[in-house]
Amino acid sequence: MEKVNLIDGRAIAEEIHTETKKRVAAVLSRGIQPGLAFVRVGEDPASRVYVGMKEKKCAELGIRSETFVRPETTTQVELLQLITQLNADPNYHGILVQAPLPPHIDETIVFAMVSPAKDVDGFHPINVGKLMLGDETGFRPCTPAGVHELLIRSGVETNGAQVVVLGRGNIVGKPMTAILCQKSKTANATVTLCHSRTKDIAEHCRRADIIIAAMGVARFVTADMVKEGATVIDVGVNRIDDSSVPKGYRLVGDVDFENVQPKAGLITPNPGGVGPMTIAMLMQNTVRAAEAVTTPQ
Ligand code: GUN
Secondary structure, eight states: OOOOOBOOHHHHHHHHHHHHHHHHHHHHTTTOOOEEEEEEESOOHHHHHHHHHHHHHHHHHTOEEEEEEEOTTOOHHHHHHHHHHHHTOTTOSEEEEOSOOOTTSOHHHHHHHSOGGGOTTOOSHHHHHHHHHTOTTSOOOHHHHHHHHHHHHTTOOOTTOEEEEEOOOTTTHHHHHHHHTSSSTTOOOEEEEEOTTOSOHHHHHHHOSEEEEOSOOTTOBOGGGSOTTOEEEEOOOEEEEOTTSTTSEEEEOSBOHHHHTTTOSEEOOSSSSHHHHHHHHHHHHHHHHHHHHHSOO
Protein backbone atom coordinates (compact mmCIF):
# COMPACT_ATOMS: atom_id res chain seq x y z
CA MET A 1 0.00 0.00 0.00
CA GLU A 2 1.22 3.49 -0.79
CA LYS A 3 2.64 5.26 2.25
CA VAL A 4 0.30 8.05 3.38
CA ASN A 5 2.70 10.60 4.78
CA LEU A 6 1.81 13.75 2.91
CA ILE A 7 1.33 17.13 4.59
CA ASP A 8 -1.65 18.57 2.74
CA GLY A 9 -0.76 22.25 2.46
CA ARG A 10 -3.88 23.02 0.45
CA ALA A 11 -6.19 21.64 3.14
CA ILE A 12 -4.34 23.38 5.98
CA ALA A 13 -4.33 26.66 4.03
CA GLU A 14 -8.10 26.31 3.54
CA GLU A 15 -8.56 25.92 7.32
CA ILE A 16 -6.67 29.18 7.82
CA HIS A 17 -8.67 30.94 5.08
CA THR A 18 -11.90 29.92 6.85
CA GLU A 19 -10.59 31.55 10.05
CA THR A 20 -9.44 34.64 8.13
CA LYS A 21 -12.80 35.01 6.40
CA LYS A 22 -14.55 35.24 9.78
CA ARG A 23 -12.08 37.89 10.93
CA VAL A 24 -12.63 39.86 7.68
CA ALA A 25 -16.39 39.76 8.34
CA ALA A 26 -15.86 41.06 11.88
CA VAL A 27 -13.77 43.99 10.59
CA LEU A 28 -16.39 44.67 7.90
CA SER A 29 -19.09 44.78 10.58
CA ARG A 30 -17.19 47.73 12.08
CA GLY A 31 -17.50 49.54 8.75
CA ILE A 32 -13.99 48.95 7.42
CA GLN A 33 -12.97 46.68 4.56
CA PRO A 34 -9.49 45.18 4.97
CA GLY A 35 -7.35 46.25 2.01
CA LEU A 36 -4.09 45.06 0.49
CA ALA A 37 -2.04 46.98 -2.09
CA PHE A 38 0.29 45.03 -4.38
CA VAL A 39 3.20 46.75 -6.08
CA ARG A 40 4.70 45.02 -9.09
CA VAL A 41 7.58 46.43 -11.14
CA GLY A 42 8.14 45.07 -14.65
CA GLU A 43 6.60 42.01 -16.22
CA ASP A 44 8.46 39.08 -14.63
CA PRO A 45 6.16 36.16 -15.57
CA ALA A 46 6.46 34.38 -12.20
CA SER A 47 5.69 37.61 -10.29
CA ARG A 48 2.61 38.18 -12.47
CA VAL A 49 1.36 34.70 -11.61
CA TYR A 50 2.07 35.05 -7.88
CA VAL A 51 0.43 38.46 -7.56
CA GLY A 52 -2.54 37.23 -9.62
CA MET A 53 -3.05 34.28 -7.25
CA LYS A 54 -2.85 36.53 -4.19
CA GLU A 55 -5.35 39.00 -5.69
CA LYS A 56 -7.79 36.18 -6.43
CA LYS A 57 -7.61 35.00 -2.84
CA CYS A 58 -8.22 38.55 -1.56
CA ALA A 59 -11.42 38.67 -3.63
CA GLU A 60 -12.58 35.32 -2.25
CA LEU A 61 -12.05 36.45 1.34
CA GLY A 62 -13.61 39.91 0.99
CA ILE A 63 -10.32 41.80 1.16
CA ARG A 64 -10.10 44.84 -1.13
CA SER A 65 -7.00 44.66 -3.30
CA GLU A 66 -5.39 46.62 -6.07
CA THR A 67 -2.17 46.02 -7.99
CA PHE A 68 -0.03 49.04 -8.79
CA VAL A 69 2.03 48.03 -11.83
CA ARG A 70 5.04 50.13 -12.75
CA PRO A 71 7.31 49.66 -15.79
CA GLU A 72 10.74 48.03 -15.57
CA THR A 73 12.25 51.52 -16.09
CA THR A 74 10.67 52.99 -12.94
CA THR A 75 13.26 54.73 -10.80
CA GLN A 76 13.83 53.95 -7.15
CA VAL A 77 12.67 57.45 -6.22
CA GLU A 78 9.38 56.95 -8.10
CA LEU A 79 8.85 53.62 -6.37
CA LEU A 80 9.54 55.13 -2.95
CA GLN A 81 7.03 57.89 -3.74
CA LEU A 82 4.38 55.31 -4.57
CA ILE A 83 5.04 53.52 -1.27
CA THR A 84 4.84 56.80 0.66
CA GLN A 85 1.46 57.44 -0.94
CA LEU A 86 0.23 53.93 -0.05
CA ASN A 87 1.52 54.27 3.52
CA ALA A 88 -0.82 57.24 3.92
CA ASP A 89 -3.82 55.66 2.16
CA PRO A 90 -6.39 54.43 4.73
CA ASN A 91 -7.92 52.03 2.17
CA TYR A 92 -4.86 49.80 2.42
CA HIS A 93 -3.90 48.09 5.66
CA GLY A 94 -1.21 46.02 3.97
CA ILE A 95 1.37 46.74 1.26
CA LEU A 96 3.26 44.02 -0.63
CA VAL A 97 6.09 44.90 -2.99
CA GLN A 98 6.64 41.80 -5.09
CA ALA A 99 10.26 40.67 -5.33
CA PRO A 100 12.43 40.44 -7.34
CA LEU A 101 12.76 44.11 -8.28
CA PRO A 102 14.83 45.26 -11.29
CA PRO A 103 18.60 45.39 -10.61
CA HIS A 104 18.76 49.22 -10.51
CA ILE A 105 16.45 49.24 -7.47
CA ASP A 106 17.74 48.44 -3.99
CA GLU A 107 15.25 46.02 -2.44
CA THR A 108 16.45 46.72 1.10
CA ILE A 109 15.69 50.43 0.78
CA VAL A 110 12.29 49.76 -0.76
CA PHE A 111 11.22 47.25 1.91
CA ALA A 112 12.35 49.66 4.63
CA MET A 113 10.08 52.36 3.19
CA VAL A 114 6.90 50.36 3.79
CA SER A 115 5.28 51.41 7.06
CA PRO A 116 6.02 48.63 9.62
CA ALA A 117 2.29 48.61 10.51
CA LYS A 118 1.43 47.78 6.87
CA ASP A 119 4.37 45.48 6.25
CA VAL A 120 2.39 42.25 5.81
CA ASP A 121 5.44 40.68 4.11
CA GLY A 122 7.47 41.06 7.31
CA PHE A 123 10.52 42.45 5.49
CA HIS A 124 10.86 45.82 7.27
CA PRO A 125 13.88 45.95 9.63
CA ILE A 126 11.55 46.62 12.59
CA ASN A 127 9.60 43.44 11.89
CA VAL A 128 12.79 41.49 11.20
CA GLY A 129 14.09 42.71 14.57
CA LYS A 130 10.86 41.82 16.38
CA LEU A 131 11.01 38.32 14.91
CA MET A 132 14.56 37.90 16.19
CA LEU A 133 13.50 39.14 19.66
CA GLY A 134 10.46 36.85 19.79
CA ASP A 135 8.17 39.92 19.95
CA GLU A 136 4.90 38.64 18.54
CA THR A 137 3.52 42.12 17.79
CA GLY A 138 5.51 42.14 14.53
CA PHE A 139 4.60 40.63 11.17
CA ARG A 140 6.41 37.43 10.22
CA PRO A 141 7.43 36.75 6.61
CA CYS A 142 4.71 34.64 5.00
CA THR A 143 6.64 31.62 3.71
CA PRO A 144 8.53 30.72 6.89
CA ALA A 145 5.44 31.54 8.97
CA GLY A 146 3.50 29.18 6.67
CA VAL A 147 6.05 26.40 7.17
CA HIS A 148 5.83 26.92 10.95
CA GLU A 149 2.04 26.67 10.80
CA LEU A 150 2.27 23.49 8.69
CA LEU A 151 4.50 21.89 11.32
CA ILE A 152 2.18 22.92 14.17
CA ARG A 153 -1.04 21.84 12.46
CA SER A 154 0.52 18.53 11.35
CA GLY A 155 1.55 17.72 14.94
CA VAL A 156 5.29 17.74 14.22
CA GLU A 157 7.25 18.06 17.48
CA THR A 158 9.78 20.87 17.28
CA ASN A 159 10.73 20.95 20.99
CA GLY A 160 14.30 19.68 21.23
CA ALA A 161 14.21 18.64 17.58
CA GLN A 162 17.23 18.93 15.30
CA VAL A 163 16.18 21.13 12.39
CA VAL A 164 18.27 21.73 9.29
CA VAL A 165 17.31 24.76 7.20
CA LEU A 166 18.88 24.74 3.74
CA GLY A 167 19.37 28.23 2.29
CA ARG A 168 20.13 31.54 4.01
CA GLY A 169 17.92 33.91 2.03
CA ASN A 170 16.18 36.83 3.74
CA ILE A 171 12.74 35.66 2.57
CA VAL A 172 12.84 32.08 3.89
CA GLY A 173 16.06 30.63 5.36
CA LYS A 174 17.09 33.32 7.84
CA PRO A 175 13.59 34.08 9.22
CA MET A 176 12.81 30.32 9.35
CA THR A 177 15.81 29.86 11.60
CA ALA A 178 14.70 32.77 13.80
CA ILE A 179 11.19 31.32 14.16
CA LEU A 180 12.24 27.82 15.16
CA CYS A 181 14.97 28.75 17.64
CA GLN A 182 12.64 30.87 19.82
CA LYS A 183 11.96 29.88 23.41
CA SER A 184 8.36 28.88 22.83
CA LYS A 185 6.18 25.77 23.03
CA THR A 186 5.83 25.74 19.23
CA ALA A 187 9.57 26.18 18.57
CA ASN A 188 12.44 25.30 20.95
CA ALA A 189 14.34 23.58 18.14
CA THR A 190 18.09 23.26 17.65
CA VAL A 191 18.47 24.86 14.25
CA THR A 192 21.38 24.44 11.84
CA LEU A 193 21.38 26.85 8.91
CA CYS A 194 23.23 25.35 5.94
CA HIS A 195 24.21 27.26 2.80
CA SER A 196 26.41 27.12 -0.28
CA ARG A 197 29.63 27.24 1.77
CA THR A 198 28.59 24.65 4.35
CA LYS A 199 30.95 21.68 4.53
CA ASP A 200 29.23 18.31 4.16
CA ILE A 201 25.60 19.36 4.02
CA ALA A 202 24.54 15.71 3.66
CA GLU A 203 26.01 14.88 7.08
CA HIS A 204 24.04 17.74 8.72
CA CYS A 205 20.87 16.60 6.98
CA ARG A 206 21.23 12.99 8.10
CA ARG A 207 21.11 14.13 11.74
CA ALA A 208 17.97 16.21 11.21
CA ASP A 209 14.52 15.36 12.56
CA ILE A 210 13.16 18.12 10.29
CA ILE A 211 14.66 19.31 6.99
CA ILE A 212 13.41 22.55 5.46
CA ALA A 213 14.76 22.95 1.94
CA ALA A 214 14.78 26.52 0.65
CA MET A 215 17.97 26.97 -1.31
CA GLY A 216 16.59 26.89 -4.84
CA VAL A 217 18.47 23.92 -6.27
CA ALA A 218 16.30 21.42 -8.13
CA ARG A 219 15.99 18.06 -6.32
CA PHE A 220 18.98 18.79 -4.07
CA VAL A 221 17.76 16.71 -1.13
CA THR A 222 18.17 13.05 -2.02
CA ALA A 223 17.10 9.95 -0.09
CA ASP A 224 20.61 9.23 1.26
CA MET A 225 20.54 12.66 3.03
CA VAL A 226 17.36 11.91 4.97
CA LYS A 227 17.06 10.06 8.28
CA GLU A 228 14.35 7.41 8.38
CA GLY A 229 11.13 9.02 9.68
CA ALA A 230 12.30 12.65 9.31
CA THR A 231 9.88 15.43 8.36
CA VAL A 232 10.79 17.02 5.02
CA ILE A 233 9.46 20.42 3.96
CA ASP A 234 10.11 21.52 0.38
CA VAL A 235 9.98 25.29 -0.21
CA GLY A 236 11.73 25.21 -3.60
CA VAL A 237 10.28 26.28 -6.93
CA ASN A 238 12.77 25.55 -9.74
CA ARG A 239 12.34 25.51 -13.50
CA ILE A 240 13.84 22.53 -15.29
CA ASP A 241 13.86 21.90 -19.04
CA ASP A 242 11.28 19.39 -20.23
CA SER A 243 10.84 19.05 -23.98
CA SER A 244 7.89 16.67 -23.51
CA VAL A 245 5.56 19.53 -22.46
CA PRO A 246 4.45 22.46 -24.65
CA LYS A 247 5.97 25.11 -22.33
CA GLY A 248 9.38 23.39 -22.60
CA TYR A 249 9.92 23.43 -18.82
CA ARG A 250 8.34 22.25 -15.62
CA LEU A 251 8.58 23.20 -11.98
CA VAL A 252 10.25 20.98 -9.41
CA GLY A 253 11.14 21.50 -5.76
CA ASP A 254 14.41 21.30 -3.84
CA VAL A 255 13.61 17.73 -2.80
CA ASP A 256 13.86 14.56 -4.90
CA PHE A 257 10.31 13.78 -3.83
CA GLU A 258 9.91 10.37 -5.47
CA ASN A 259 12.89 8.84 -3.68
CA VAL A 260 12.64 10.79 -0.41
CA GLN A 261 8.94 10.18 0.25
CA PRO A 262 9.28 6.46 1.18
CA LYS A 263 11.91 7.33 3.79
CA ALA A 264 10.25 10.42 5.28
CA GLY A 265 7.89 10.35 8.24
CA LEU A 266 6.01 13.31 6.79
CA ILE A 267 6.70 15.26 3.61
CA THR A 268 5.16 18.16 1.72
CA PRO A 269 4.11 17.58 -1.86
CA ASN A 270 5.29 20.26 -4.28
CA PRO A 271 3.10 21.84 -5.56
CA GLY A 272 0.41 21.65 -2.88
CA GLY A 273 2.62 21.96 0.19
CA VAL A 274 4.21 25.25 1.20
CA GLY A 275 2.88 27.43 -1.68
CA PRO A 276 -0.74 27.67 -0.53
CA MET A 277 0.46 28.41 3.02
CA THR A 278 2.39 31.49 1.90
CA ILE A 279 -0.85 32.99 0.60
CA ALA A 280 -2.76 31.91 3.72
CA MET A 281 -0.29 33.71 5.97
CA LEU A 282 -0.37 36.84 3.79
CA MET A 283 -4.15 37.00 4.11
CA GLN A 284 -3.88 36.40 7.87
CA ASN A 285 -1.32 39.20 8.23
CA THR A 286 -3.55 41.54 6.22
CA VAL A 287 -6.63 40.99 8.36
CA ARG A 288 -4.45 41.45 11.44
CA ALA A 289 -3.21 44.78 10.07
CA ALA A 290 -6.83 45.85 9.52
CA GLU A 291 -7.90 44.67 12.99
CA ALA A 292 -5.13 46.77 14.52
CA VAL A 293 -6.68 49.98 13.17
CA THR A 294 -10.33 49.04 13.82
CA THR A 295 -10.31 47.25 17.17
CA PRO A 296 -10.18 49.40 20.30
CA GLN A 297 -6.93 48.38 22.01
N1 GUN B 1 9.12 36.92 -3.98
C1 GUN B 1 9.27 35.64 -3.60
N2 GUN B 1 8.68 35.42 -2.42
C2 GUN B 1 8.13 36.60 -2.03
C3 GUN B 1 7.39 37.00 -0.89
O1 GUN B 1 7.10 36.25 0.04
N3 GUN B 1 7.01 38.30 -0.87
C4 GUN B 1 7.33 39.16 -1.87
N4 GUN B 1 6.94 40.41 -1.75
N5 GUN B 1 8.03 38.82 -2.92
C5 GUN B 1 8.43 37.54 -3.00
